Amino acid sequence: MAEPVSKQFLLPNSRQSIKSSVEELLDFIVKQLPDHVNKEAISFKIEVILIELLTNGIKHAGTKETFLDITVSEKNIHIDKKDFGNRYQPGNITSLLIYDPGYRELLTKDGLHSMYAVVESDTQIKFVCEEMDDDTPLDVGNLMEHFGLLIITKASDSFTYEYDIAKGLNTFSVFIEL
Amino acid sequence: MIKVYKELDDILLVKLDIKEASLENGDAFKAEVIKLxxxxxxxxxxxxxxxEYIDSxxxxxxxxxxxxxxxFKSELVLVGLSKDITNxxxxxxxxxxxxxxxxxxEISK
Known part of the structure; x- marks a missing residue:
């Protein structure tokens, strides 16, 4: 079995550079993929995840740069997006310290999906998405208009957010099984 | 950004003339279509x-x-989506x- 390959990228947090950054990162990842992987199918997932991680950073982090640590192994792809910008607040949760692990905060809900932030520890949450039944009446006027977290959650096998208070470090982590 | 291609009795056929549909031009797109x-x-x-490229x-x-x-009892219909956008x-x-x-x-028929 080949050894995992890791690389850190330092990227500008700007709207104009997203497309070129995504192309650079996708090129690196695809070159490391093991032979057994359906590259076309997995490339779609990786691309939409990278687009949304970087877009989210521009919208919310408020920093000039962002770090991406990428590891590709025989079994999975692990992407950590890190910045020292604004702390992410999931829904009405202002501090993870007051919630027990397993607590679910509803972030968004419409006739297609419910999105939750599930507390995993006093520093980490996991994003979870549930699809509504096809019989659920669809109120078109209530459709959500923010899809970033939903896309990353549905395109990945695990999507978490961790905040390091001491360092002021935000880390969004994505795992994709291969 | 949008150009009217043809006007039918009940629907306007419009072409979106951009390669990258993103945070950069989403608000302008919305304003242009609603104005039309x-x-x-x-x-x-x-x-x-x-x-070729779209974001959330x-x-x-x-x-x-x-x-x-x-x-307003009208519709927005989408045409010619690439494979990735369809996905x-x-x-x-x-x-x-x-x-x-x-x-x-397919719409005109």
């Missing part, structure tokens, strides 16, 4: 075959326009919400 709708008061079909912000703008037109609509389940056609001919 307010002038013409018809459903709108948008050909997106020139779009632009997707949100499309949904916002769709909701606006629906509230994105399937992932977000928006393919259950929008009418999606391969080309304008």
């Amino acid at each position: 709708f307010e002038k013409q008061q018809k459903s709108i079909a948008i050909d997106m075959s020139s779009v 912000s632009f997707l949100g703008s499309i949904v916002s326009v769709f909701k606006h037109l629906i509230s 994105l609509f399937a992932l977000t389940r928006l393919d259950k919400v929008f009418k999606i056609y391969n080309n304008f001919d």
Whole structure:
């Protein structure tokens, strides 16, 4: 079995550079993929995840740069997006310290999906998405208009957010099984 | 950004003339389509075959326009989605919400 390959990228947090950054990162990842992987199918997932991680950073982090640590192994792809910008607040949760692990905060809900932030520890949450039944009446006027977290959650096998208070470090982590 | 290609009795056929549909131009797209709708008061079909890249912000703008037109008993119809954008609509389940056609001919029939 080949050894995992890791690389850190330092990227500008700007709207104009997203497309070129995504192309650079996708090129690196695809070159490391093991032979057994359906590259076309997995490339779609990786691309939409990278687009949304970087877009989210521009919208919310408020920093000039962002770090991406990428590891590709025989079994999975692990992407950590890190910045020292604004702390992410999931829904009405202002501090993870007051919630027990397993607590679910509803972030968004419409006739297609419910999105939750599930507390995993006093520093980490996991994003979870549930699809509504096809019989659920669809109120078109209530459709959500923010899809970033939903896309990353549905395109990945695990999507978490961790905040390091001491360092002021935000880390969004994505795992994709291969 | 949008150009009227043809006007039918009940729907306007419009081409979206951008390659990158993103955070950068989502608000402008929304404003242009709503302005066109307010002038013409018809459903709108948008050909997106020139779009190679789309992000969630632009997707949100499309949904916002769709909701606006629906509230006036009209529709926003999508045409000519690339394979990746089709996959994105399937992932977000928006393919259950929008009418999606391969080309304008399918609408005109």
